[in-house]
Amino acid sequence: MTDFEPARRLVADACRVLAARGLADGFLGHICLRVDPELLLIRCRGPHERGLAWTTPDDVRLVDLDGTEAAPGELDGWAVPNELLLHTEVLRARPDANAVVHAHPPAVVAADLAGIRIRPVVGAYDIPGARLAAGGVPVYERGVLIRDRRLADEMVSAMGDRPVVVLRGHGVTSAGSSVQEAVLQAVSVDSIARISLTVLSAGGTLADLPTADLAELPDLGPAFTEGVAWRHEIARLDAG
Numbered sequence: 028m029t030d031f032e033p034a035r036r037l038v039a040d041a042c043r044v045l046a047a048r049g050l051a052d053g054f055l056g057h058i059c060l061r062v063d064p065e066l067l068l069i070r071c072r073g074p075h076e077r078g079l080a081w082t083t084p085d086d087v088r089l090v091d092l093d094g095t096e097a098a099p100g101e102l103d104g105w106a107v108p109n110e111l112l113l114h115t116e117v118l119r120a121r122p123d124a125n126a127v128v129h130a131h132p133p134a135v136v137a138a139d140l141a142g143i144r145i146r147p148v149v150g151a152y153d154i155p156g157a158r159l160a161a162g163g164v165p166v167y168e169r170g171v172l173i174r175d176r177r178l179a180d181e182m183v184s185a186m187g188d189r190p191v192v193v194l195r196g197h198g199v200t201s202a203g204s205s206v207q208e209a210v211l212q213a214v215s216v217d218s219i220a221r222i223s224l225t226v227l228s229a230g231g232t233l234a235d236l237p238t239a240d241l242a243e244l245p246d247l248g249p250a251f252t253e254g255v256a257w258r259h260e261i262a263r264l265d266a267g
């Protein structure tokens with residue numbers, strides 16, 4: 028049997044990063060990681076549930092794409108999230124995605140309700156974020172709990188081929204080739220939402236970065252995402 032402990036720890040740390048970054052202001056939100064074509068590790072609700080900030084590797088359980096425990100005892104005392112299908116339908120629809128993050132970031136919800144789209148209003152401030160925003164961050168316009176396949180399919184179709192979708196009155200879903208990428212995309216979207224709200228609150232207006240400036244922004248790639256950017260997130264946790 029594969030040793031999933033490092034992957035369980037990665038998902039648990041990633042949940043703590045979401046909380047530390049203010050994207051999970053409470054106990055709602057979850058992250059999954061595909062570890063096999065049919066299996067995923069997902070943050071579950073356990074007997075000592077205290078919220079994402081206190082997620083432990085034990086809270087990350089191995090299930091199949093239908094949410095059935097993939098090894099004896101995996102769900103003894105733990106329950107998969109109500110929104111499991113939000114994860115599994117993204118994994119089914121997107122073979123390129125190995126990780127899915129779902130969180131309820133207040134700033135993203137507020138910005139969307141204020142009519143603000145996630146646009147490339149910043150440049151080198153956050154290069155992966157600017158590139159992500161330039162490609163478009165669609166909105167799923169229903170504030171529903173994604174509790175069945177019909178609603179999950181609606182969300183997946185609103186997401187299209189983009190890495191992130193904003194869920195109106197709800198939160199955000201981010202899919203990445205790695206947990207690190209999926210989390211950092213969500214952090215970038217949250218950061219752009221916060222900056223956009225701040226600019227408007229200060230009486231300013233929002234404008235996309237000029238195309239020529241966007242074209243100058245390099246693709247920093249996974250070495251950045253899974254290297255220094257992720258080490259920074261973990262260091263922030265350790266410092267807290």
Ligand SMILES: [Zn+2]
Binds near residue numbers: 129
């Ligand atoms: Zn949710």
